[in-house]
Amino acid sequence: MFSAIGSSVRNQITSLFYGLGFFFQVLKETSRFFRRKQVGYKVLTMQILFTGFEALAVCGILAVAIGAALIIIGSSQLPKFGQSQLMYSILIIVITRELGPLLTAFVITARSGTAIATQLGTMVVNHEIEAYISVGLNPISYLVVPRFIGMVVSMLVLTVYFNLFGLLGSFIVVQLIRPIPIQEYLVELLRAMRVSDILSGMLKALIFGVIVSVVSSYQGFSVNRASTEIPVAGIKAVGQSFVLIILADVFVTLVQYAG
Amino acid sequence: MKFKIKFADQIVGLFIVIALVALGGIIIMLGINQRWFAKNYYFKTVFNSSTNLAAGTAIFMKGFQVGKIDAIRLNDANMVDVDFYIYEEYYPKVKENSLLELSVSPIGLGAQLLFHPGLSDQLLAEGSFMYTTDSIEGQIIIEQELVAIPVKDDTITRLLSNVNPVLENVNRTLVTVNRTLTEVNRALAGQSTGPLGTIVGDISATTARLPATIGNVNDTVAMLRARIDTLMNQVDSLLSEAQTSVSNVNGITGNLEQTTAALRDPTGLIPRLLDPEGSIATFLDDDNALFNRVMSIIGQVEQSVRSLQQIVTSLNGEMPQIASVLNETKVAIERAQDVLEGIRNNPLIRGGITEQATQESLYNSMREGNF
Numbered sequence: 001m002f003s004a005i006g007s008s009v010r011n012q013i014t015s016l017f018y019g020l021g022f023f024f025q026v027l028k029e030t031s032r033f034f035r036r037k038q039v040g041y042k043v044l045t046m047q048i049l050f051t052g053f054e055a056l057a058v059c060g061i062l063a064v065a066i067g068a069a070l071i072i073i074g075s076s077q078l079p080k081f082g083q084s085q086l087m088y089s090i091l092i093i094v095i096t097r098e099l100g101p102l103l104t105a106f107v108i109t110a111r112s113g114t115a116i117a118t119q120l121g122t123m124v125v126n127h128e129i130e131a132y133i134s135v136g137l138n139p140i141s142y143l144v145v146p147r148f149i150g151m152v153v154s155m156l157v158l159t160v161y162f163n164l165f166g167l168l169g170s171f172i173v174v175q176l177i178r179p180i181p182i183q184e185y186l187v188e189l190l191r192a193m194r195v196s197d198i199l200s201g202m203l204k205a206l207i208f209g210v211i212v213s214v215v216s217s218y219q220g221f222s223v224n225r226a227s228t229e230i231p232v233a234g235i236k237a238v239g240q241s242f243v244l245i246i247l248a249d250v251f252v253t254l255v256q257y258a259g
Numbered sequence: 260m261k262f263k264i265k266f267a268d269q270i271v272g273l274f275i276v277i278a279l280v281a282l283g284g285i286i287i288m289l290g291i292n293q294r295w296f297a298k299n300y301y302f303k304t305v306f307n308s309s310t311n312l313a314a315g316t317a318i319f320m321k322g323f324q325v326g327k328i329d330a331i332r333l334n335d336a337n338m339v340d341v342d343f344y345i346y347e348e349y350y351p352k353v354k355e356n357s358l359l360e361l362s363v364s365p366i367g368l369g370a371q372l373l374f375h376p377g378l379s380d381q382l383l384a385e386g387s388f389m390y391t392t393d394s395i396e397g398q399i400i401i402e403q404e405l406v407a408i409p410v411k412d413d414t415i416t417r418l419l420s421n422v423n424p425v426l427e428n429v430n431r432t433l434v435t436v437n438r439t440l441t442e443v444n445r446a447l448a449g450q451s452t453g454p455l456g457t458i459v460g461d462i463s464a465t466t467a468r469l470p471a472t473i474g475n476v477n478d479t480v481a482m483l484r485a486r487i488d489t490l491m492n493q494v495d496s497l498l499s500e501a502q503t504s505v506s507n508v509n510g511i512t513g514n515l516e517q518t519t520a521a522l523r524d525p526t527g528l529i530p531r532l533l534d535p536e537g538s539i540a541t542f543l544d545d546d547n548a549l550f551n552r553v554m555s556i557i558g559q560v561e562q563s564v565r566s567l568q569q570i571v572t573s574l575n576g577e578m579p580q581i582a583s584v585l586n587e588t589k590v591a592i593e594r595a596q597d598v599l600e601g602i603r604n605n606p607l608i609r610g611g612i613t614e615q616a617t618q619e620s621l622y623n624s625m626r627e628g629n630f
Contacts, residue, residue, distance in 0.1 A: 045267050045268055045271050046264075046267055048271045048274070048275070049263060049267045049270060049271050049274075052271070052274060053263075053270055053271060053274045056274070153275070156278075157274060157275055160278040160279075160281055160282050161278060163285075164281050186288070187292060190288055190289050190292040190293070191292055191293070193285075193289055194289075195286065195289060198282070198285070198286065198289075
């Protein structure tokens with residue numbers, strides 16, 4: 001039993017260091033990406049298209065629904081405490097700071113994280129990675145970095161769209177409950193909003209994008225030779241991404257509010 | 260080729276550009292709304308405490324936000340230095356003698372930093388010191404009415420302003436009650452020499468005498484009860500007598516009823532008396548013979564009365580003589596009595612007198628006892 005535990009711990013530590021090494025390798029290759037004028041641009045574009053643009057509808061619906069729910073709950077509960085003016089602050093804190101980047105990251109993890117892990121795992125099983133290496137192409141530089149950048153950019157852009165849809169969707173619901181001019185709504189919203197709220201959301205989106213892309217790529221490359229390992233890699237990519245996203249969210253929130 | 264794949268670059272570019280424009284627009288609107296590009300006029304002030312104060316606290320004037328606190332810090336004199344700024348559009352209202360007031364909600368609903376513009380014509384120069392309403396200088400400015408402080412017309416403030424005097428009165432009353440209770444306690448402990456102490460002493464003595472008094476009262480009550488019983492008996496007898504009288508009255512009433520009925524009877528006494536052929540009418544219709552006879556009898560009676568009056572008058576004149584005769588007769592009788600007694604007591608002649616035979620009268624008067 002002790003040997004099993006020791007072996008497991010050793011494997012975990014080895015895996016952790018391997019993952020960290022992989023992460024730094026991705027960062028290193030990313031820094032070189034824009035100087036090399038590689039064909040990876042096309043991969044990047046396609047990654048943003050699939051990860052960002054195609055997820056826009058899901059994120060939009062999610063944002064409008066959450067904004068509407070917040071408005072409905074807030075307009076029915078907050079007046080009981082005489083704190084109706086907190087509606088805008090709560091809306092901004094929930095959508096811009098917390099749920100915007102978090103739910104976007106979950107959507108991207110579910111859609112694109114599994115896709116990346118499965119795609120890279122399939123390439124490993126089909127020995128395509130070995131082919132890239134044999135012709136002198138760095139698989140990290142050509143395969144991972146475009147996906148990494150594409151996912152981070154998609155996360156940032158989708159977070160902006162999530163905020164737009166969340167706040168504008170809530171305005172539509174406000175019109176149904178208590179019609180107010182859009183100018184008044186925007187003024188109150190902008191009065192409650194701070195740049196730090198936007199920066200906090202974007203920072204989280206950046207971190208979540210990095211986590212999802214690196215974890216998914218890592219799990220894709222962790223497939224050895226059997227095709228049955230591919231779905232396992234996808235599941236691991238999703239599970240680890242969720243856990244790391246939540247931990248990162250808590251950490252960033254703690255740093256922001258503790259500071 | 261699919262549309263999305265064919266125009267992937269354009270779609271992605273548009274996707275990113277729209278997001279960037281939206282983000283930029285939001286930040287620019289945020290900046291405009293939060294006055295990033297507007298000029299602010301900075302001033303200084305000092306508060307006793309930083310409670311309810313923080314960097315970013317809004318400054319209001321008549322409900323409008325006119326500025327914000329920029330920074331607060333504790334100075335060497337243990338006071339709180341506050342740097343604040345007034346928005347450019349409200350700077351013309353910042354005149355000399357303007358004051359700041361930290362208005363704290365009395366029911367715990369937070370605090371507001373209020374700006375009260377001075378009534379001077381001179382603008383307060385940027386960077387100047389502005390007094391607070393709590394400071395001595397601020398109080399002087401308020402007393403001299405150099406600042407426009409609006410009346411706080413919210414309900415709670417008005418209620419509190421009304422409640423405060425009441426509370427002060429209640430406080431004074433409680434102090435008075437406390438003193439009174441202290442005096443009472445001292446009096447009860449026998450330590451007071453004042454009127455209350457005397458009263459308490461008297462009450463104590465009275466209490467000591469109370470059992471004897473209660474005994475007396477009991478005796479008096481018993482006596483009163485006996486008297487009341489007697490009175491009640493008398494009342495009972497009176498009531499029985501009254502009942503008898505009432506029964507008699509009832510009899511009289513019955514007789515009266517009978518008489519009234521007889522009077523009402525058309526064949527009764529009155530019609531018979533008034534009958535022109537009746538005995539009374541006949542008796543009265545005698546050409547005044549009866550009247551004359553009665554009048555003559557009255558005249559004779561009058562003469563007899565006059566004679567009797569004369570006799571009585573003469574008797575009155577003879578009364579002294581009659582009285583003296585009677586006195587002499589009385590003396591003579593007494594002397595005769597003495598003689599008879601002497602004779603009776605004399606042994607020589609005792610039983611010496613022959614008894615006389617009495618001759619009864621043949622005529623018995625109506626006034627004699629054995630008639």
